[in-house]
Amino acid sequence: MSLNTKPNIAGADEFYAELIKSHDGLTDEESVAFNARLILLLANHIGDRTVLSRALQIAGEADRDRPRA
DSSP states (O other): OOOOOOOOOHHHHHHHHHHHHHTOOOOOHHHHHHHHHHHHHHHHHHHOOHHHHHHHHHHHHHHHHSSOO
């Protein structure tokens, strides 16, 4: 199974704004914990280990490709 990396969220701008707003008032530590909970909830919803492993791989590649300051 392949991972869909194309835009696929209805109301993507609104979702992004909601995501950012959900971090309002959180400390950096609370924000990291919130993100971890969100990732685990979404991973559980997806449930397919092949898809999840591919997502981890792609996310890791994106970080390695980012220029360093």
